[in-house]
Every structure is written in C-alpha cells, then in structure tokens.
Amino acid sequence: MKVNGKNYRTVWMESSSVFLIEQNLLPFKFEIFESKCYKETCLSIKNMLVRGAGAIGTAAGFAMTQAFLQAPKDGFWEFVETAKKEIEATRPTAQNLFHATNLVFEAARNSDDPIKSAVETAQAVADKDAEDSHKIGEFGNELIQDGFRILTHCNAGWLAFTDFGTALSPIYLAHQTGKNIFVYVDETRPRGQGARLTAWELQNEGIPHLIIPDNAAAHLMQQGKIDLVIVGADRIAANGDVANKIGTLEKAICAREFGIPFYVAAPTSTFDESCPTGKDIPIEGRSSEEVLYQTGPDENGEMHKILVCSPGSDAFNPAFDVTPAKYITGIITEKGIIKNSIVRIIDN
C-alpha cells in the first residue's frame, strides 16, 4: 500500500537483503531498515520492527532464505538448521513464523538447488500472504455500500501483513473501486494501534477518517453514524468465538444492540481447531506500564514518556478479549465469508 504516494510492502527481499518498514518509529517517522543477514532479521522480528501474523511469517521466510544464502559449503545443513531454531525462537507464539520457516526449509531440502528453492519459496510465502489479504478485501468489499461509515478497532491493516491487511483490506478495495467511504478509528487504548497505525495507513491512502476515543463508539452507533464494523482476529476457536484486541467484545455487544453488522476479517490460518470455544483461548496479561504511561513527541519532535495516571495507582491490562460467536455477523476469509448461523436476537 501507499506511503507518501509510493507503493510498499511491509517486508520484502532484494538479493540477500531483507527490507522492513521500521514499525517502532511509526507514525512519527517513516524509515526502511535493511537487514543484511539472517541474525539481523531475527533481531528485527524480536524487537518488533515487523509485527503482525502475516508480516512476521514473511519476514521469517526471508530470514530462513538469508541463512541458506549465508551458509558455508562445509557444514551447510548444520548452519541452516541452527539458523532455523534461532529464527523460530524470536516470537515463539507466532504460528505463521513456523509455517514459513518449515515451508522454506522443506522446499530446499527436497531440491537439487536448495538456495534457489529457498529464495523462490520465501517469495511465494510473501506473495501468498499478500494475495490472501487481497482476497479478503475483495470478499469484504461486497459488504460495503457507497456512502458507508465503517468502524474499526486496533490495527488489522497492511502493516500487520505483507500487504492490504485483513480488517482494512475491504476498506482499501472499496476505496479503490470508487466507493465513498468514511472510517471511524477506535484509538485502541492502551497501545493506541488505531490512533497510531490505522490512522497512519488510512491517511497515506487518502481515505477520509477520524480517530475516536474508544468510549465514543456506542454513541456513534446510537446516532446512526455507523453502518458496518470490521475488526481483525488473533485467534478463532472452533465454535466461531474470536479472540482479538481488548475492547472488541464491547464493540460487538454494542453493534448487536444497535442492529449494526459486525464482521471479523481473518485468513483461515487464524482458525484454531484445537480450541473448542473461546473459553479455551488464554488471555495474555500485559504490563500495567502500557496503561500508566504514554510515549510520543512534543511540539519540537522530542520523544517523552509521561505518566498519565495518578502516581501510586496500578493498572490492569489484559491484551485481548474473547467475543462469543453470537455477536459476530460473519467472518471474512480469503476463501469467502462465513456467515454466522446462530440466530441473532435483537431486543431493541
């Protein structure tokens, strides 16, 4: 997608270098980081220069390829096997990471030209991720009518994938196909991914939008100013319950209350058949520091970390919540839209 009018992917490879958008600097600075060896790419994943399921997978595939390119003739396979373990240790809970390293490694192992196969497979992983996101956009775009005002939560945009994203992909496709749309962006406390990343993406694509405090979503729904809600997903249980950024549950409950369609956009790889229901999805508790402090630039561009709460009080900071399937109108995947078959009871 576009940054300052030019098209980018979040991660890409040219000869032996991996290039990544330095996401820790966003939205205040746009910089490309060039990683010249697999160890540097590992660090980039670990330090979250690249983040989000799809983008991590692509970066891991490229890191694996860099290991093949760097491996000495003597002890070639030993070198790449060690590298594989190092790459997989960077973000051990990221499913896509293992998927990518395994694909690249296996393709190379079964090939007469392991390096060539690694390069091609890693590129295929990247392209597949971008294509899946684009397909989610195409299916989701069918839900969007001209003039729609859409609410989204957190950042399930192209920065979290190789390109296009999930929740934002239908919005990009709607915009590209000439529909007039308007996006309300939940700021998404405590980390502010909506205010910082989603708003940044939308602005670069020239899509009209406003950031809102998370508290304002139900008010807008009540005023008839939201036609559709689309969010991403971190994990989807077998029964259709969805784990996503904290606050998603609140928006879903309110959307049902006001009869507004609530869609989740996610590739089918997000479904976890080993989780029968949302109750089986563990919720990560994060540091209270994220609630108590905020970081950003002052008017001179100097960064500060400031306290925004009463000194001495502590905070509770669950990273995700689980939205039961009954609140979800449908799930937009790269294979089509899964409509929720559970009857929705609207009582107002």
Add this chain to the structure above:
Amino acid sequence: MKVNGKNYRTVWMESSSVFLIEQNLLPFKFEIFESKCYKETCLSIKNMLVRGAGAIGTAAGFAMTQAFLQAPKDGFWEFVETAKKEIEATRPTAQNLFHATNLVFEAARNSDDPIKSAVETAQAVADKDAEDSHKIGEFGNELIQDGFRILTHCNAGWLAFTDFGTALSPIYLAHQTGKNIFVYVDETRPRGQGARLTAWELQNEGIPHLIIPDNAAAHLMQQGKIDLVIVGADRIAANGDVANKIGTLEKAICAREFGIPFYVAAPTSTFDESCPTGKDIPIEGRSSEEVLYQTGPDENGEMHKILVCSPGSDAFNPAFDVTPAKYITGIITEKGIIKNSIVRIIDN
C-alpha cells in the same frame, strides 16, 4: 475526604478567604489555593481550579459572600449586583452556580444584616451539598455487599462536589462501614478523569483499586469480575435517560448484557424536567486536541504535552453520551433510590 491522611472539603471559607484544592494540578501535585476576593474566586471557577456541579455551586456561593464582605458602604447593592453578574458569567451552563448565587443574594436582601445572612447562607449551601452527597452514599451503600467488585466511569467523586461525591460516595460509605470492596476504575479517555482523579481519591482513602483501559470493562464483566456499576450523571431527562461522560452508554449496554446492576448516582437537582427524553439533551463536542495529545510528567517530574496519534489525522471528541433509561437499574439520589420500572430483558 482524606488527602495524605487529613480531611478536606474541595472548597471552604475562613473569614473572608475562600480556599480551594487546585484541581488542575491533580493528581501530580496537591496544593490549596487561597482566594482573597470575589474576583479571584471567579477566576478560580473560570479556570477550573474547582470543577463539578456541587463544588462550583459552593464556590459561587462563597464568591457571592466575598462580594458582600468587600462591598463599600456607598453603592453597596450596586457593587454586589455587578459581582453577582460576574460570578454567573464564569461557567454559564452550571445550574448549581445560579442556584447558589441567588440563594445567597436573596437571603441577604431580605435580611436586616445582609453580610451575616450571606455568610450563613453560603455556608448552608456548602453543607447541604456535602449532606446530600453523604445521603447518596448511605442509600447507595445498601446496594453494596461485602466483597463486591465495583466498576465506575469518570470522576463523580468528592472532587466534583463539596465532599463525598455521588458515584463514589456509596463506595466511601461501604469502606467506612467495614465492607471489603474493590474498585475497577475506567481510565475515561480522552481526559482521563478516572485514571487521574478517581484513582487519586481512592488511593487517598486507602480503597483497593486498579485503573483499567476503557476497553477492558466488558471483558471483566464477562469474566464475572464486576458485581455492580455506579456512575454519575450530568443531566437526567424526565423519562430517566441519563447524559453522562462519553463511554457511559457502552458500559451500561454491556452491564445489561451480562446481567450486572447498573446504577446512576446523582442529586435530584440533576433531573431536568424541561428535557422530556435523552434526545433533547444537547451533546457538547469538545476539541480534538484532547484526543490527539496527552499531558503529564516525565520521570523527572517535568510536564510535557505529547502527540499520541498519527500526525495529520484528526479526531472526533463528543464529551457526553445519553444512556436510555432501559439500561439503568436505578438512580441513587439524596432522597432515596428510584428503581427503574422498565422490565429488563436479559437474553444471554
């Protein structure tokens, strides 16, 4: 209530001086401002050193009294009448302000000793506000069982009144009567009154609490961790709809969804019979700056105003929302609890 172990009211008068807790400095600094003339007290109201319906009323009554104390013998009534208009112009939308200035002025006008009557009436206004808050606490305390975990939104604490507050008053009374309680405090973006003021109040009273991102409330309800929700009110329509800080509607909808009692605490003066329903209450739109920027101290105590959103994106910032009566279990007033007679439909 207590600050550093010592009891205070938000505003009080000693001889001709009005003393106010400088609320603009909270929670990072606790300072008392001494206002020696009515014009200084006017500025304190205008610049929000004192804020909240009840506290503004008390401050205005004291300011009116200061005008009587300062008035020259020649042109005595002309002086106080001009002062009255000046006081009333400080926060022209604050109902309690006019109520207080009128009470003090009329008492003085109908008295043989206007100054004495003004002093006594202003003190009575302050005492009545504190007593009403205390009664709200007593009635509300009946709803609280030992071990309850209570959620509150924004700051309807003693800092907004002369003492005790509204939503927090039942919590203070429960604590004082020996009940073990725990309070979850919505940070209440964008201005953070929960994180800054409510947390500060609770900490000074030694009541166990945690600040949560506004997004986390529904998750806690779903986990069975909230027994009761109590919030304040800015205005209550004749049909029981309640205007309060943005986000209140969202919490009310979620509370009903999870079958959790949702109470509003407010003095009867908050009822506005001229508003038939919540739809007739105008919603103040505030500056987008409140969403885009945050102010607070760095680790050295130096204050900074930082940008927390993507540069160039704008924000929408409605100050209040309207919670329809159907989501409200009851309204706790100084005269008793008005139970909502509308049947609540719980569908989960």
